[in-house]
Amino acid sequence: MLAEADAWRARDLSVVWHPCTQMREHPHTLPLVPIARGDGAWLIGHDGTRYLDAVSSWWTNLFGHAEPRIGAAIATQAMALEQVMLAGFTHAPAVELAERLLAIAPRQQGRTPLSKVFYADNGSAGVEVALKMAFHWFHNRGEHRRTKFIALENGYHGETLGALAVGDIPLYRRVYAPLLTEALFAPSPDAYLAQPGESAADCAARAAEALATLLDQHAGEVCAVIVEPRVQCAGGMRMHHPDYLVRVRELCDASGAFLIADEIAVGFGRTGTLFASEQSGVMPDLLCLSKGLTGGFLPLAAVLATETIYDGFLDDARERAFLHSHSYTGNPLACAAALASLDIFRADYVLARNRATARAMAALAEPLAAHRHVADVRQAGMMLAFELTRDGDKATPFPSASRIGLKAYRAALSRGVVLRPLGDVLYWMPPYCVDEEQLQMLADVTRAAIDEATA
Ligand code: PMP
Numbered sequence: 001m002l003a004e005a006d007a008w009r010a011r012d013l014s015v016v017w018h019p020c021t022q023m024r025e026h027p028h029t030l031p032l033v034p035i036a037r038g039d040g041a042w043l044i045g046h047d048g049t050r051y052l053d054a055v056s057s058w059w060t061n062l063f064g065h066a067e068p069r070i071g072a073a074i075a076t077q078a079m080a081l082e083q084v085m086l087a088g089f090t091h092a093p094a095v096e097l098a099e100r101l102l103a104i105a106p107r108q109q110g111r112t113p114l115s116k117v118f119y120a121d122n123g124s125a126g127v128e129v130a131l132k133m134a135f136h137w138f139h140n141r142g143e144h145r146r147t148k149f150i151a152l153e154n155g156y157h158g159e160t161l162g163a164l165a166v167g168d169i170p171l172y173r174r175v176y177a178p179l180l181t182e183a184l185f186a187p188s189p190d191a192y193l194a195q196p197g198e199s200a201a202d203c204a205a206r207a208a209e210a211l212a213t214l215l216d217q218h219a220g221e222v223c224a225v226i227v228e229p230r231v232q233c234a235g236g237m238r239m240h241h242p243d244y245l246v247r248v249r250e251l252c253d254a255s256g257a258f259l260i261a262d263e264i265a266v267g268f269g270r271t272g273t274l275f276a277s278e279q280s281g282v283m284p285d286l287l288c289l290s291k292g293l294t295g296g297f298l299p300l301a302a303v304l305a306t307e308t309i310y311d312g313f314l315d316d317a318r319e320r321a322f323l324h325s326h327s328y329t330g331n332p333l334a335c336a337a338a339l340a341s342l343d344i345f346r347a348d349y350v351l352a353r354n355r356a357t358a359r360a361m362a363a364l365a366e367p368l369a370a371h372r373h374v375a376d377v378r379q380a381g382m383m384l385a386f387e388l389t390r391d392g393d394k395a396t397p398f399p400s401a402s403r404i405g406l407k408a409y410r411a412a413l414s415r416g417v418v419l420r421p422l423g424d425v426l427y428w429m430p431p432y433c434v435d436e437e438q439l440q441m442l443a444d445v446t447r448a449a450i451d452e453a454t455a
Contacts, residue, residue: 005046008034030406031413038065041434043418052417054430054442059233059265061296063344064433070295073340074333086119086330093335094119097302100342101289105304106261106275108249108283114304118322119330123264123290124158126301127226129324130286131162133305134224134258137312140320146223150214150257153188156234157226157262166226169234184218186211186225188232189240192376192387192394200241207240208247215255224286225252226260230276230380233265236425237385239378245280258285258309264301268292268341269351270429272358272381285309295341296431300334354382354432357439361428364443371447373454385427388450398424407453417445426450 009032017023018032026032036046041064043051053061063070081091098117105114118133120126131149138146151157151166158164159172165180167173173180189207191200198206215222229245232238245261252259261284266276270292273279277287286309290301313322328334344350361384368386369377375394376387388404390396398404405421412419419426426449428442 005034008046031410033413040064041431041438050416051413052430052434052438052441052445054412054417054428055420056429056431057296058291059270059429060291060294061431062268062292062341063295063348063350064431065296067295067297067344069344070297070337070340073336074297077333077336081332083328083331083333085327087325091330091332091335093332093339094330097335097338097342100339101302101304104274104342105287106277106283108281111283112307114283114287115307116305116310118303118305118324119335120290120301120303120324121326121328121331121334122158122299123288123301124160124163125326126264126288126290126303127157127163127166127260127262128160129301129303130260130262130288131166131224131226132324133286133303133309133322134260136322137258137309138223140312140315143220145221146257148182148184148218148221148223150184150186150211150218150222150225152227152232153185154190154232154235154238155185155188155226155228156232157228158264167234184214184222186214188235188238189244190232190235190238191240192238192378200239201243204241204244205247208244208251211248212251215251215257219255222255222257224258224260226262228262229266229282230271230279231266231383233383234422236387236422237378237383237427239380239385242279245277245282249280249282249284252285260284260286260288262288264288264290266380266383269345269354269432270380270382272351272355274345274351276380293341294334294337295344297337297341298331298334299328300331300338302338350432357432357434358382358384360436360439364439365428368443368447368450371450373450382432383427383429385425386446386450388424388426388454404453408449411449411452412445415445415448417442417449419446419449 035043037044043053107113120129153168156167166183187207187210189204191203194203261277267289285306287304294300358381365377372392373388374386375389378385390398404424
């Protein structure tokens with residue numbers, strides 16, 4: 001069986017170019033792991049080795065791998081209708097999913113609920129849709145000066161050029177900078193950046209003031225502010241106080257800019273509530289969803305918009321319409337998977353169960369907070385992160401050349417756990433089906449991985 005895994009590795013490396021990977025590091029520095037099947041929180045190799053998927057396969061998987069109810073829904077849909085273009089045509093899964101997403105989307109007193117769904121086929125494409133919609137809406141009104149976006153420092157919204165332009169992670173952005181449209185960046189409300197004596201709420205208030213100033217400086221020029229509510233995920237699972245989004249909502253209203261909430265990573269229960277914006281009692285003008293939308297089975301994105309935004313495109317002129325299109329927009333199989341995933345939330349009382357799981361995660365993480373290389377342990381629901389530094393304080397990050405994260409990844413993988421760090425941040429973001437025994441293993445392996453990486 002090992003021979004089978006080796007054969008897949010060799011065949012792979014001769015033809016496949018992997019994402020987010022310096023291919024030079026395969027096969028020696030970084031072992032390529034062929035996976036034969038998935039089962040709940042486990043990924044299983046050809047030799048039978050089991051890996052606990054502590055990062056939910058890039059935050060996509062919700063209820064475990066090969067979840068039979070979602071698999072069955074896709075199979076049934078595949079036998080009826082696998083794909084039809086969504087321009088000029090429609091199908092039941094797209095309609096039903098839109099109805100159900102709008103029914104559960106964040107609401108805010110005094111605001112008319114989100115009322116239209118535009119589909120795309122991955123997270124970055126969803127972000128592109130939201131950005132273009134915001135810009136185009138003002139363009140249709142003749143507000144041609146509104147061409148700018150405000151995003152947050154250390155934010156991430158995807159890798160296509162438009163999404164990358166509002167992202168602020170140098171590793172992904174720097175090389176392509178000459179190709180990117182210019183965005184304005186406001187300070188992150190990240191509570192890890194709190195100054196001595198400052199609470200997370202103070203830190204959020206300070207960042208909001210800076211955003212207010214930026215909006216003032218560019219009065220009448222900003223079409224939207226885009227944020228990842230509650231957690232800047234790719235930025236190292238950095239978390240902020242829910243008050244921040246409340247202020248952003250107020251500032252957007254005062255300046256006339258739209259608020260785009262990118263809940264691609266934090267949506268569908270990751271932060272404890274179904275959507276992170278709920279913790280602030282805020283409804284955005286545009287809500288981007290993807291990743292867990294299909295339970296992690298198929299690529300799909302949905303951008304939920306207000307009626308005001310939708311109305312801004314209704315006209316006799318074709319170019320005033322939102323012509324953005326992807327071939328697989330609203331694919332029936334992906335929509336069927338998403339509907340099955342929403343059913344599971346209800347049938348299995350997922351959010352209630354997650355509250356207990358999140359408490360267990362907190363208890364298991366607590367002893368690690370005292371580790372001499374752990375500067376911070378932070379949690380938002382089913383997301384929990386450890387910030388590793390040389391002396392266990394914020395002032396002494398490891399030099400990037402020491403590649404602590406990579407070492408921890410290898411150490412954890414050799415012990416049967418997939419922990420794929422973000423820099424020197426290790427995090428737990430397991431499928432919701434994770435059980436106590438698996439969490440205990442996760443905690444034990446995390447400690448061993450930190451010890452080995454920092455030895
Ligand atoms: N926004 C956020 C907040 C994300 O975390 C990601 C993916 N990590 C994206 C957008 C892009 O999604 P995709 O990878 O599906 O393009």
